[in-house]
Amino acid sequence: MSIDKENIIHTAKLARISLDENKVESLSKDLSNIFNFIEKLSKINTDQVNPLTSILDQSLRTREDEVTDGGIRDKILENSPNKNEEFFIVPKVIE
Amino acid sequence: MSDITNNSLTEIVDLIKNKEIKSEEVTNAYIHNVKKGKKLNSFITESFDNALTNSKNFDAKPNYNLLLPGIPLAVKDLFCTNGVRTTAGSKMLENFVPTYESTVTSNLWSEGAFLLGKLNCDEYAMGSSNETSFFGNVINPVKENTVPGGSSGGSASALAADLTPATIGTDTGGSIRQPASFTGTVGLKPTYGLCSRWGIVAFASSLDQAGPMTKTVSDCALMLEAMAGFDPKDSTSIDRKKENYSKKLTHNIKGLKIGIPKEYRVDGMPNEIEELWEKGKKILKEEGAEIIDISLPHTEYALPTYYIVAPAEASSNLARYDGVKYGFRSSKGSNLIEMYENTRSEGFGDEVKRRILIGTYVLSSGYYDAYYIKAQKVRKLIKSDFDNAFINVDAILTPSTPSSAFKIGEKKDDPISMYLNDIFTVPTNLAGVPAISVPIGHDKNNLPLGLQLIGKPLGEQTLLNLALAMESKSNFKQNINKWWEK
Secondary structure, X not given: OOOOHHHHHHHHHHOXXXXXXXXXXXXXXXXXXXHHHHHHHHHOOOOOOOXXXXXXXXXXXXXXXOOOOOOOHHHHHOOOOOEOOOOEOOOOOOO | OOOHHHOOHHHXXXXXXXXXXXXXXXXHHHHHHHHHOHHHOOEEEEOHHHHHHHHHHHHHOOOOOOOOOOOEEEEEOOEOEOOEOOOOOOHHHOOOOOOOOOHHHHHHHHOOOEEEEEEOOOHHHOOOOOOOOOOOOOOOOOOOOEOOOOOOXXXXXXXXXXXXXXXXXXXXXXXXXXXXHHHOOEEEEOOOOOOOOOXXXXXXXXXXXXXXXXXXXXHHHHHHHHHOOOOOOOOOOOOOOOOOHHHHOOOOOOOOEEEXXXXXXXXXXXXXXXXXXXXXXXXXXHOOOEEXXXXXXXXXXXXXXXXXXXHHHHHXXXXXXXXXXXXXXXXXXXXXXXXXXXXHHHHOOHHHHHHHHHHHHHHOOOOHHHHHHHHHHHHHHHHHHHHHHHHHOOEEXXXXXXXXXXXXXXXXXXXXXXXXXXXXXXXXXXXXXXEEEEEEEEOOOOOEEEEEEEEOOOOHHHHHHHHHHHHHHHOOOOOOOOHHHO
């Protein structure tokens, strides 16, 4: 299976990663090799198999719906690359 | 006293408990080694002041009932440490300082240990050679110009070089066991859910599991006991009583049944590894275990399955790095979307981007069923292989890796050949079962080789006992001349 340049550019767009024009070619080659390797799976018939949803024999726990955390605005903002006292700052989204 | 850092963790704990040495002396000895060990590049961040303060506090008011009394520990830089930067080996998190502590490290600290520093690793734990770190390659102390394995390469290197008495890593497809094998140390990937994932930088959440890396099997039991335990903050944490692995540790493995899977005999595997495997079988047999040939028929599909599931989960997990909430932000771009795209392009390295693209592709519209659902079906078959095998055996013995440590740069440009390194370790992550790598011998180039024991879910005690029996009979001797100090 080959992943052509167009596929790479589209996927990078979905992943929100800008790509260097000159890297698209080698990425296309790398990914095609990897997908050829993955392609092996098509050899097994899995029609009667249910996909695995969890490797644990337990279902997700529930808990009381109560506040266990909060009031840590400053901590949450601490590592932001651009902020003021109360908000994350991003490039303008509304004209 | 001779150099304290030559001792095992268990020996150091005993010396401290017997008041033969103080925590501060131990800490100073390791700080001394770390300062002399810069060439290995195993540390990203040093935490010496914190370590010394903690050691003095411990000595002033010692509590000898703890499992790790006054022990300095360096940990993989994937565990969030409150107030100490946590990079995951990435430019993206170069300046990230968590405001919280991971559950696993917090468990270690409540048993008397404290942070000595943060250890280098492959970027976001994606790699098998520690060559993808933004902070540079880590060197294997066993031999110059050789990789320590990955992704927990800094952990393995620091441990083998006596820069920390024990350490912890994370293992998504072999990231604890492969570097342990490459450096002649012990590494355990616990059952999925035994150690909390809370506060660990996520790679592939259904596969990630933290575990101990140590010089001896006894140390491994002690570390696992300290770090494991139920955590309500991790929805996949197993709710059960803590085990006393170190107290229950025994050489007695009489009557245990050990499976030898024929599918792990792969083409092109060096004879030396085949011989090592035979040696392991012989030891276990002599100690009273029964060796049984078994089959894990879907083994050959494990790596292709892994390279769908792991990147798919990674692409979702790493979507959080948007340059807004924390981490790196690119200064380029005229609008929000361009800011995201440039941030992620500049902040992530090549291997991480490659895996995000694979993951995004297999999850994208039109491909989801063909790739992701297909992989989850095959994963079910792989898990069933183990379930079936464990009806008849108590554990499975295999090589840890298909080769010994390779040279830096040797596989860097060939992703597939790099991925093949994890051929024996990946299946257990897919099945969620525990596995331990134990050093057993050296190859003709004097590089260490390990064997892997795979256990039933929550069968860590059996694995540790088997590993102890192998360790005591294998006569493995670490052969490191500390060339970096010269």
